[in-house]
Amino acid sequence: MIKKFNDLNYYELLKIQYNASSFEVRQAYKNILAIYEESSLATYALFAEDERKAILGKIEKAFSTLIDDEKRNAYDKSLVDIGEIPKNLLTAKERQKAIPLIQVNTAMTKDNNLARIRKKIKEQGTGKLASVMLNRDFISGQDLKNLRESLGIELEEVFEATKISPTALEAIERDDLTNLPPKIYLKSFLKSYAEVLQLDAKQLVEGYVKNMEKS
Amino acid sequence: MKRIYSIGGGKGGSGKSFIAASLGILLAKQGKKVVLVDLDLGASNLHTLLGQRIPQRGLDAFIDKTTNSLEDVALSTTIPNLYLISSTKCSLEIANLFYAQKLKVINAIKNLPFAYVLLDLGPGINFNTLDFFLIATEGLFVATPEPTAIENTFVFIKSIYLRKLKLALKEANMWHICQEEVAQLSKGALKSPLDLINILVGRNLENGTVFKDLLSGLKFSLILNKFRGQVTEDLGEQLVEVCNRHLYPSFDFLGNISYDSRVYESILARNIFIRKYPYTKTVSDLQNMARRLTGEKQQPIQIKALK
Numbered sequence A: 001m002i003k004k005f006n007d008l009n010y011y012e013l014l015k016i017q018y019n020a021s022s023f024e025v026r027q028a029y030k031n032i033l034a035i036y037e038e039s040s041l042a043t044y045a046l047f048a049e050d051e052r053k054a055i056l057g058k059i060e061k062a063f064s065t066l067i068d069d070e071k072r073n074a075y076d077k078s079l080v081d082i083g084e085i086p087k088n089l090l091t092a093k094e095r096q097k098a099i100p101l102i103q104v105n106t107a108m109t110k111d112n113n114l115a116r117i118r119k120k121i122k123e124q125g126t127g128k129l130a131s132v133m134l135n136r137d138f139i140s141g142q143d144l145k146n147l148r149e150s151l152g153i154e155l156e157e158v159f160e161a162t163k164i165s166p167t168a169l170e171a172i173e174r175d176d177l178t179n180l181p182p183k184i185y186l187k188s189f190l191k192s193y194a195e196v197l198q199l200d201a202k203q204l205v206e207g208y209v210k211n212m213e214k215s
Numbered sequence B: 001m002k003r004i005y006s007i008g009g010g011k012g013g014s015g016k017s018f019i020a021a022s023l024g025i026l027l028a029k030q031g032k033k034v035v036l037v038d039l040d041l042g043a044s045n046l047h048t049l050l051g052q053r054i055p056q057r058g059l060d061a062f063i064d065k066t067t068n069s070l071e072d073v074a075l076s077t078t079i080p081n082l083y084l085i086s087s088t089k090c091s092l093e094i095a096n097l098f099y100a101q102k103l104k105v106i107n108a109i110k111n112l113p114f115a116y117v118l119l120d121l122g123p124g125i126n127f128n129t130l131d132f133f134l135i136a137t138e139g140l141f142v143a144t145p146e147p148t149a150i151e152n153t154f155v156f157i158k159s160i161y162l163r164k165l166k167l168a169l170k171e172a173n174m175w176h177i178c179q180e181e182v183a184q185l186s187k188g189a190l191k192s193p194l195d196l197i198n199i200l201v202g203r204n205l206e207n208g209t210v211f212k213d214l215l216s217g218l219k220f221s222l223i224l225n226k227f228r229g230q231v232t233e234d235l236g237e238q239l240v241e242v243c244n245r246h247l248y249p250s251f252d253f254l255g256n257i258s259y260d261s262r263v264y265e266s267i268l269a270r271n272i273f274i275r276k277y278p279y280t281k282t283v284s285d286l287q288n289m290a291r292r293l294t295g296e297k298q299q300p301i302q303i304k305a306l307k
Helices: A008-016 A022-038 A049-066 A067-079 A086-090 A110-123 A127-135 A139-149 A155-162 A166-173 A182-194 A201-214 B016-029 B059-063 B098-110 B128-132 B149-169 B176-189 B193-203 B205-216 B235-246 B261-268 B279-294
Strands: B003-008 B034-040 B084-087 B116-120 B138-145 B219-227 B251-257
Touching: A008 A022, A008 A049, A022 A049, A022 B235, A049 A067, A086 B116, A110 A155, A127 A139, A127 A201, A139 A166, A139 A201, A155 A166, A155 A182, A166 B251, A182 B235, B003 B016, B003 B128, B016 B034, B016 B084, B016 B116, B016 B279, B059 B098, B098 B128, B128 B149, B138 B149, B149 B205, B193 B219, B219 B235, B235 B251, B251 B279
Parallel strands: B003 B116, B003 B138, B034 B084, B034 B116, B138 B219, B219 B251
Antiparallel strands: none
16 A cells, blocks of 8 residues: 555655745654644554555655755755656755745844944034023924934934834824823833933923923 | 435434435426436335325335336326335335346336436435445545434445445456355455455455446535534535545545424424525525535526615
8 A cells, every 4th residue: 555655756755846945844753743643533544554554654754755955955856866857946946945934134233223322412413502502592303303303313313222113202202292291101101302312311300391382 | 417415324313314314305406407316215204394194106206117117107296307216105115125126226226317316315324325325427425513413424435435346346356256255245354344454455466456436436425414403514514534544435525404483393394494494594505505516606686676
């Protein structure tokens, strides 16, 4: 009965492409085990004990060969040598790389982002504009926005650095009283904002709150 | 083109007759001319599933030569386009049909002038059942998703396989050559019919491939009945894949048919389930199956514009 089965090469056995990634090999191995393992409802009555043993042995061998890059290359070569697969099939298509489960964009992490903002501030210099703003009694959101834009810093960058939601940041910059967060949060938000732009936090908070209460 | 489907599968009570009757009704509703042949000799009850009283005429009239044509005993049913050849009136010893009688019935079935011929077979693997099963252009195995039924289905498939091989060998006058092997095979010394083919291939390449082709020409489909969702939905696909990998005929999975306790109720009341409960999952499963057999696509619902 297992003659037809025995003729299959490892790829045919696992039902995968010749350029399958290691992830696909693993998946295929799991699927085929579900069919042939001892408890499987689909096959337990079909095979004798030794037949099943032989089949599972072959599956095991196929998996251990294809999952190991070195062994797999040697096996591919042997398949080419006996003409089972054309030579160009291996060289033409690169073996698919496994797709990572989680992709972390390092450019956007908090530390990198903060460093980038620092760099911009260093290049442009907060200098004059900032000192003019801070010396005023009333500081509006528009002032903050002007300063930020003059430094070439995006709102998203402030969000990345402070984790204050963009809607809250926008409300602060537009002096949008109805959408501003409660005062206690507002103060700490302003403090964080000031730290990012390397301003004096106390002065900024005082000026902003005064301006807010005035209107 | 005429199509003959045989509905079998080793285990009793798996719903062969129910599926035969239901598919017959649904095919007839599609406008095809269909005949159901009750070949569960000695235990025929297809008429009950069709909501019919015990038919007065059937296969017996053909076997005892009251009539010369099998078509004569195909009785019309309450469903237009659907005809039934019953075997209720056959003698109580009908289960042991003589070989010549069997050949006569087989030939007559092959020549029935209907677009679709559905053969409802009995359980077990006796020669009559196997030979009737092999008449078909496509064999349908009915199993339930239970170990007992699946075991029996494999036994049935293996027996069909062996029977086909044996008949082919006899026809090719090769029987005497491999009689010994086959004798051993029947005793279980050879694990399966495939081993025999491999022996033949080894001995005589040409003849071996002839048998391979012969078996590859067989077409089987699997139906899982009384599906309740305790086992994986892939079970049918898995079974078919294993069969395709290890055996020569081509296997196809026709689908699961959901379990519905009202099937039992409707049989008790001698009603036609499809008529009584047309909007159940079970019926829509059967509907899909009938469409697959005829290749007919589902008609989109037509909505008339209001004037």
